[in-house]
Amino acid sequence: MFVRRQTELPNMTMMDSANWTSDMTNATAGHPCQGTKLEVFSLQFVCDVIIATPLVILGIFANAVAFIVLCRQKNRMTTTVLLQALAVCDTLVLVSILLLRCLVNIHLLAGTDTLTTYINVYYAGVFVYLFPVMYFLRLADTWLTTLLTIDRYIAVCHPLHVHRLCTLPRAYKNMAIVTALALVFSAPRFFERRLADTCFRFGPTSLLRNHTYTIAYQVVLFSIVMYIVPMSLLVGMNGRLLWELRRANNFRATLPMTSQTGRQMMSTKKSITLIVVAVVVVCIACNLTAVVSHLFWSLATCFPSFMYLEVPRRRLAHVSNVMVTLNSAVNFFIYCLFSRNFRTEFVRVFCCRRLRRSYGASTVSGRSAEATQLSSMCSACGKRSSAASANSVICRTCSLRTSGLASFQQSAKNKNGARYERARC
Incomplete structure (x- = not known):
């Protein structure tokens, strides 16, 4: 059968x-x-x-x-x-x-x-x-x-x-x-x-x-x-x-x-x-x-x-x-x-408080390092300058520095202010 x-x-x-x-x-x-x-x-x-x-x-x-x-x-x-x-x-x-x-x-x-x-x-x-x-x-x-x-x-x-x-x-x-x-x-x-x-x-x-x-x-x-x-x-x-x-x-x-x-x-x-x-x-x-x-x-x-x-x-x-x-x-x-987000959420849901704290600290430090790396990038050309300081936004190739740019802007502001005062007088 x-x-x-x-x-x-x-x-x-x-x-x-x-x-x-x-x-x-x-x-x-x-x-x-x-x-x-x-x-x-x-x-x-x-x-x-x-x-x-x-x-x-x-x-x-x-x-x-x-x-x-x-x-x-x-x-x-x-x-x-x-x-x-x-x-x-x-x-x-x-x-x-x-x-x-x-x-x-x-x-x-x-x-x-x-x-x-x-x-x-x-x-x-x-x-x-x-x-x-x-x-x-x-x-x-x-x-x-x-x-x-x-x-x-x-x-x-x-x-x-x-x-x-x-x-x-x-x-x-x-x-x-x-x-x-x-x-x-x-x-x-x-x-x-x-x-x-x-x-x-x-x-x-x-x-x-x-x-x-x-x-x-x-x-x-x-x-x-x-x-x-x-x-x-x-x-x-x-x-x-x-x-x-x-x-x-x-x-x-x-x-x-x-x-x-x-x-x-x-x-x-x-x-x-x-x-x-x-x-x-x-x-x-x-x-x-x-x-x-x-x-x-x-x-x-x-x-x-x-x-x-x-x-x-x-x-x-x-x-x-x-x-x-x-x-x-x-x-x-x-x-x-x-996925870092998946790992972070997994640790937050299933792991103990001490491990969550240590993992969160390592994540924050990693993001801070990324922020520091970003701050050393030139805003003009987008390239990272090893010679530039952490607070510099312009690399040496562009021939400008944050301090130089700030002083230039301040002097221009003073000149414009003086011209405005003379015109006012």
């Missing part, structure tokens, strides 16, 4: 939750507890338990902290709101990974038959309903990252349209649209499998047995919506953002910067752009293995001559699971690395 053809295997590129074996006649085909027993230190155990489990726990905690810190930001920007949504989606992805991958394979540490039986029941009940949710969350996460990149691309490359396109109501509306479309696209996944008569068995429905559905939806449409379109947008806009950052740095180097407030505003905008660029780079890098794994599965599904790719695909899928977990767990550290 539950016999499956090899060409009808579902795409497990993102999670590869079914570890498919050559014997596909069992209703629990691919369950980690069935078929050949996995070695404790096999690739699957190392990836799903030893590496992924600590990453999941760390990532859930880090995303929760990042969400709290982002909510405490004083400036409510569209980028901040999108980062909050991304933190929530990443947390849900990590929770689903914990339930689908880590807890299912952790029984290998004990290896008792009783625990294995409980895992069988748990896996069958959870997999049928949670695996489609995983596809939905992964798709929503990818398009939220794309939406974040589009928002920053408009702010950097088209600043005249920011007030019209990058507003909070529009950001909430775009997030709702992306989430709804991701749910609609993932809806067929909920009808691919069903529970069998026994309590710990599941099998494919007639929809999943349909070869046309497999080719059209799982191969073609999924490749376009999940990988080709968003990755192309991310690569193109991220490259443009990097080019704009480099051009802005070169342009600012040629201009005088005497205003500390203006310098801080530019630094804040630069840090926000760097955060978005780093998040996108990590997303692209972590999804490369998933793209290759999905390509291998698509070739093996569409062309029987490529069936030899199924074995390396399974191995690559385990590595892909770790990379997906890493992608959802590292954003907090990116924020800490590139």
Whole structure:
């Protein structure tokens, strides 16, 4: 009843939750507890338990902290709101990974038959309903990252349209649209499998047995919506953002910067752009293995001559699971690395009073050093003069000093005053 053809295997590129074996006649085909027993230190155990489990726990905690810190930001920007949504989606992805991958394979540490039986029941009940949710969350996460990149691309490359396109109501509306479309696209996944008569068995429905559905939806449409379109947008806009950052740095180097407030505003905008660029780079890098794994599965599904790719695909899928977990767990550290405001708010919210005091003092001293550096810049040419004093606003190249300029202005004032008195007389 539950016999499956090899060409009808579902795409497990993102999670590869079914570890498919050559014997596909069992209703629990691919369950980690069935078929050949996995070695404790096999690739699957190392990836799903030893590496992924600590990453999941760390990532859930880090995303929760990042969400709290982002909510405490004083400036409510569209980028901040999108980062909050991304933190929530990443947390849900990590929770689903914990339930689908880590807890299912952790029984290998004990290896008792009783625990294995409980895992069988748990896996069958959870997999049928949670695996489609995983596809939905992964798709929503990818398009939220794309939406974040589009928002920053408009702010950097088209600043005249920011007030019209990058507003909070529009950001909430775009997030709702992306989430709804991701749910609609993932809806067929909920009808691919069903529970069998026994309590710990599941099998494919007639929809999943349909070869046309497999080719059209799982191969073609999924490749376009999940990988080709968003990755192309991310690569193109991220490259443009990097080019704009480099051009802005070169342009600012040629201009005088005497205003500390203006310098801080530019630094804040630069840090926000760097955060978005780093998040996108990590997303692209972590999804490369998933793209290759999905390509291998698509070739093996569409062309029987490529069936030899199924074995390396399974191995690559385990590595892909770790990379997906890493992608959802590292954003907090990116924020800490590139944003001083995020670090300051994090210390203010979560650290003790003594550490807050010491960190605040170091921040103030750093800003004072920046102010001193700004005060030694020439207001005429914008270049820093090593020979000029801290109170000098004109460099030697311009042949004027603050004292000389002040005396010149005073003498001119006296002369004008004398002329005024003579004219009055």
